[in-house]
Amino acid sequence: MAMAEFTLIVGNKNYSSWSLRGWLAARLAGIEFNEQLVRLSEPGSRSALLEHSPAAKVPILQHGRRVIWDSLAIIEYLAEQRPAAGLWPADAEARALARSIAAEMHSGFAALRSYMPMNLRKSLPGLGMGPGVADDIARISAIWQDCRRRCEANGGTDGPFLFGAASAADAMYAPVATRFRTHGVALDPVAAAYVEAVHDWPAFREWQAAALAEPWIIPKDEVE
Numbered sequence: 001m002a003m004a005e006f007t008l009i010v011g012n013k014n015y016s017s018w019s020l021r022g023w024l025a026a027r028l029a030g031i032e033f034n035e036q037l038v039r040l041s042e043p044g045s046r047s048a049l050l051e052h053s054p055a056a057k058v059p060i061l062q063h064g065r066r067v068i069w070d071s072l073a074i075i076e077y078l079a080e081q082r083p084a085a086g087l088w089p090a091d092a093e094a095r096a097l098a099r100s101i102a103a104e105m106h107s108g109f110a111a112l113r114s115y116m117p118m119n120l121r122k123s124l125p126g127l128g129m130g131p132g133v134a135d136d137i138a139r140i141s142a143i144w145q146d147c148r149r150r151c152e153a154n155g156g157t158d159g160p161f162l163f164g165a166a167s168a169a170d171a172m173y174a175p176v177a178t179r180f181r182t183h184g185v186a187l188d189p190v191a192a193a194y195v196e197a198v199h200d201w202p203a204f205r206e207w208q209a210a211a212l213a214e215p216w217i218i219p220k221d222e223v224e
């Protein structure tokens with residue numbers, strides 16, 4: 001494999017929602033990167049990850065001697081390294097909102113993540129509606145509606161994503177869109193259209209194709 005300026009370490013593509021976020025951010029940044037996959041939930045997984053990061057969690061971005069872990073940290077680092085790529089919206093108000101909802105995704109929605117883990121190979125309609133999940137779905141739908149309403153009110157017509165063109169906010173919410181499709185969640189028209197936009201995103205489709213080709217299976221109780 002040719003050496004690239006960056007290396008991105010990810011977990012199983014079928015399951016690792018945080019890896020997907022970092023990977024989409026790297027695609028948005030337009031960087032050339034080598035990809036290394038560490039199979040999760042196996043006896044040697046933690047030791048393999050510790051070779052790259054003290055947090056022992058994916059994703060991990062390596063840039064020369066620098067090691068950046070955690071999806072939001074990777075997003076911010078890439079935004080600094082490639083400012084012209086526009087990972088965050090150019091408009092200051094939109095950028096503030098994008099960062100706020102990205103942080104809310106990062107720290108919240110524990111019920112959704114617990115009862116509806118990402119699994120791109122499965123179709124589980126009607127399953128996963130554990131305690132608190134309906135509230136998480138309602139809040140996420142409201143976020144998406146608000147972003148699209150503001151985008152359209154400001155004349156944003158350059159794409160179907162939260163702020164028009166694909167941004168870091170979409171990298172953060174893409175795994176949620178997959179959960180909604182996997183579990184057949186009934187959505188309002190705006191949220192449903194956004195789920196379709198994520199699944200039509202060429203970068204996501206590239207990730208999904210690789211995920212569907214993976215042979216490894218992780219038990220549900222070991223997946224976020």
